Amino acid sequence: MSSLRAYIITRFLMVIPTVIILLTLVFLILRIIPGDPITSMVGQKVPEEVLERLRHEAGLDKPYHIQYIEYLTGVFTGNLGKSMIWGKRPVIAEIMDHFPATLELTIFGFVLSVLLGIITGSIAAFRRGSKTDSGMRIYSIIAYTLFIPWFGMLLQMLFGVYLELLPIGGRITPGNSPETITGLYVLDSILTLNLTSLMDALSHLALPSLTLGIVLSGAYTRLVRNNLIDVLSQDFIRAYRARGVRERKVIFHAMKNAFIPVVTLMGLQFAILLAGAVLTESTFSWPGMGTFLIERIEYRDYTAVQGAIVFYAMFVALISLVVDVIYALLDPRIRY
């Protein structure tokens, strides 16, 4: 397994150039788009001297290359800097305020999309060529092409407005939040045995995670169906049957084999999931990283946006690493 350790280290080192490229791009784009954090915050009617003073305090009057080098040095010493607007809180603290909400939504959306994908894909594969199969394939294409805000609003109208079953936005009813341990409301409610806040958190999670889950499940449906059909026609499946292995176990082996490419897709989907979470969050007023990011881009809060991007990059890198390790554990042919 030492080769696996070497692989993990290499993978982590490879994140560094990715982050530098990403940061450079974000740094440039933020400075190319018109406006700066100071005018966004205080408005344009403030006297020029005051603006100059505020810019100087924020270090924005320095040449761009100096700002860039200072910022990069900060990132690599673990300092993401301070927000440029309002309370000027450390960026890391701001991220930690918003990240648990995104993580919670992402986990639920992810699990839901994988489950939906596996179920619909398997049904389609086992009934290959039937009307059910065609139905599942149509589902996969439609789900894949849905636009998150549109579909989210549709669900809001149906379950929130007409049926009045579920809340259409927010993360929890004010006053119902559980004691903070991890910041994940569902987990915290379970840990503190708070049933009211658990039900409340789940009902708020239902629509956004369903939106995210359905939209992302399309790709899995297709992949699971095609893989399973392929695996089921393999010789070794017939060989299992010819040795009198029970059908239930044969199906288990088939699923395990069909699952390998699905794990690869999970890694790839995760980045898409985070992007989808931004759209979902703004549709459902979910107080997560997506909402935070959009808000701070509007205020040109350079440090906060850059910090959020670094954080995202590290997170995606970590997840794809985890996926690769799972992949290696699942498939003995993969060794690093």
Place this chain on the structure above:
Amino acid sequence: MLLEVENLTTLFRTKRGIIRAVDNVSLSLEKGDFISIVGESGCGKSTLAYSIIRLIDSPGEIAGGKIYFDGKELTSLSEEKMRKVRGKEIGMVFQDPMTSLDPLEKIGDQITETLMEHIDVTKKEAWQIAREMLEKVGLPPDRVESYPHQLSGGQRQRVVIAMAVSLNPKLLIADEPTTALDVIVQEKIMDLLNEMRKEGRAIMLITHDFALAAERSDRIAVMYAGWIIEMGDADRLTKEPMHPYTRGLIESVPDVWVDREIKPLPGFPPDLAKPPEGCRFRPRCPLATEKCMKEPPGVDVDGRYVKCWLFEVK
């Protein structure tokens, strides 16, 4: 009799029509017999083998006939009882050892799963049997810990054979077990099959290789377009083939020791969705007559079965 197949018919209902892949076939096998089913691709020899263990995928089905095996009639057995016959009483060796093992499971896990499915043993005992089985087929016992991709083609086929005989089945069906292997390995795998046979098992070898069948088996059944057209003692069938197809088949096999011209059979096997009227070999047969427009009778000539008008009992 260990195995008696009576008028077995297996059809595939496809969009192009009904394909009679195995048509009214009868054959029998004694304990310890070694029979080869020989024929070109698509003649129905594999379908015959899979029909015996009832593993015909949709749209195929066994449409008629009976299969008696060791006192049981297999075509009427419940699926659960049939499952217990597979692996336990009839072992199967497949054509391509590269694809007939699950790539994700250790060799040992694949053998023990089969064992524990049929007999009451603990996991530990099953692993011990797995080791013994590998040793028996000439592999180091610690190969139980290997994954299929860590073995060569010949080694994998040994694993497949070990798995097929691990429950001591009375019949071993080998579907082209050496086709995917090189000649040297082929020889060794055939020797191994022969050893399994010496332990009292009957062997049914499905092959397109007439020379291999002639060298290794006691009896040969020649299949053509879903029919058994000739069947009998391997030596006699090779030396004095009766059916025009068998003659053609033998003449088309190159022989390094005898300097003679190879005569390929003209034409192609018929489309089984639209077989020719009468004898199915008629369009390719050099000796075809008016009579051949009707289906030839299967006759017994001197202990040999042949399905041809030439040998009609007058």
